[in-house]
Amino acid sequence: MTSKTHWENVYLSKAVDEVSWYRPHLDVSLKLIEGAAPDRTNAIIDVGGGEATLVDDLVTRGYGDVTVLDISQAAIDVAKARLGPSAASVHWIAGDITNVELLPARYDLWHDRAVFHFLTGAKDRVAYVAQVARAVKPGGHVIVATFGPGGPETCSGLDVVRYDARGLHGEFGPKFRLLNSVTELHETPWGTSQPFMYCFCRLE
Numbered sequence: 001m002t003s004k005t006h007w008e009n010v011y012l013s014k015a016v017d018e019v020s021w022y023r024p025h026l027d028v029s030l031k032l033i034e035g036a037a038p039d040r041t042n043a044i045i046d047v048g049g050g051e052a053t054l055v056d057d058l059v060t061r062g063y064g065d066v067t068v069l070d071i072s073q074a075a076i077d078v079a080k081a082r083l084g085p086s087a088a089s090v091h092w093i094a095g096d097i098t099n100v101e102l103l104p105a106r107y108d109l110w111h112d113r114a115v116f117h118f119l120t121g122a123k124d125r126v127a128y129v130a131q132v133a134r135a136v137k138p139g140g141h142v143i144v145a146t147f148g149p150g151g152p153e154t155c156s157g158l159d160v161v162r163y164d165a166r167g168l169h170g171e172f173g174p175k176f177r178l179l180n181s182v183t184e185l186h187e188t189p190w191g192t193s194q195p196f197m198y199c200f201c202r203l204e
Contacts, residue, residue, distance in 0.1 A: 003071060003096060004071050004072070004096065006156075006157070006158070007070075007071050007072040007075070008072050008073070008074050010072070010156055011050065011051065011072045011074040011075040011078065012074050016051045016078060017189050018189065019051075019156070019189075020152075020155060020156075020188045020189070020192075020194065021052075021113070021114045021155075021186070021188075021194075022052075022188075022189055023053075023186065024053060025053060025057055026052065026053065026054045026057070026113060028145075028182055028184045028196075028198060029054060029111060029113055029143060029145070029198075030054070030057055030058075030061075032143050032180075032182070032198065032200050033058070033109060033111060033143065034061070036109055036141040036143070036200070037063075037108055037109045037141065039108075040061070040062040040063050040064060041064060041065060042063070042065065042108035042109060043065040043066075043067070043106060043107045043108050043109070044058060044063060044065065044066050044067070044107065044108065044109045044110075044111065045066075045067040045068075045069060045102075045106075045107045045109070045110055045111065045135070046058075046066070046067070046068050046069070046111045046112075047069050047097050047110065047111065047112040047115050048069070048070055048071075048097070048112055048113070048114060048115035049068035049069065049070055049079070049111075050068075050070040050072055050075030050076065050078075050079065051075045051078045051079055052079070052113070054111070054113075055068050055079060055083065055090055056079075056082065056083060056086075059083065059086050059089065059090065064089065065091075066089075066090050066091065067090070067091040067092075067093060067107070068090060068091070068092055068093070069093040069094075069095060069097060069100065070093075070094065071094070071095065071096050071097070072094070073094045076092050076094055080092065097115065097128055097131060098119070098124045098127040098128055098131070099127065100131075102131060102134065102135040103135065104134050104135065105134075105135070105136070105137045105138070106135050106136075106137075107135055107136050107137065107140060108136075108137055108140045108141070109136075109140060109141045109142075109143070110132055110135065110136050110140070110141070110142045110143065110144075111143045111144075112143070112144045112145065113143075113145040113196070113198075114145065114146070114147075114155075114196075116128060116144050116146050116168075116171075117146035117147050117155075117160040117161050117162065117163070118155070118158055118160055119161070120159050120160070120161055125171055129171065129172050129173070132172070132176075132203070133175060133203065136203045137203070138203060138204070139202065139203065139204075140202070140203050141179075141200065141201065141202055141203070142172070142176060142199075142200070142201045142202070142203060143198060143199070143200050143201075144168065144172075144198070144199050144201075145184070145196050145197065145198040145199075146160075146161070146162065146163045146168060146196065146197055147160055147162045147163070147194060147195065147196060147197070148162060148163065148164065148183055148195035148196055148197035149162055149163075149164050149195065149197075150162075150195050151194050151195050151196070152194060163197050164197060165178070165181035165197060165199055168181075168197055168199045169181075169199050169201065172199075172201060174204075175203065175204055176201040176202070176203060176204070177201055177202045177203075177204050178199060178200070178201050179200050179201060179202055180199075180200040181197065181198060181199050181200065182197075182198040182200070183195060183196070183197055183198075184196040184198065
């Protein structure tokens with residue numbers, strides 16, 4: 001089964017609030033984004049945004065250049081239907097972040113909550129980091145959140161890689177200056193706790 005087929009099946013078989021990473025609002029992400037990109041004309045990409053509500057909150061806050069990328073078209077369709085007419089103001093990309101073609105220096109801010117930890121192969125992680133370095137403007141910001149130490153070893157039937165702040169930043173390298181790291185104890189819809197590690201960097 002391909003990654004795309006796997007994720008299409010996940011989103012076609014589960015409601016928005018039936019996946020472990022669901023939150024009504026991504027409060028930690030929103031705080032970091034608003035601090036890094038106070039200008040509402042800044043271009044933001046949410047990688048793996050899928051059904052997540054981050055796009056709703058960004059549009060509500062007046063951000064006018066938001067892109068949502070997800071490997072699952074089904075997930076994108078759910079978000080578009082939920083946004084209604086506002087969906088027309090968002091750029092939507094269905095694709096695999098390790099090989100999709102993104103415009104160079106297109107984004108002021110890159111956000112990813114719960115995609116990078118699914119990249120268990122070094123080749124895929126290198127491809128991901130290359131995408132970030134190409135698509136983010138020099139001086140732009142990068143927010144990546146993964147399962148932290150003590151988090152699950154698998155998610156949605158797939159293995160994951162867990163990171164502490166040093167390990168996660170190490171995957172990106174010195175071109176990405178670490179500005180901050182934040183640990184969030186996320187409560188799943190069924191009441192269990194999962195530690196998430198956020199790394200907040202600037203592309204030098």
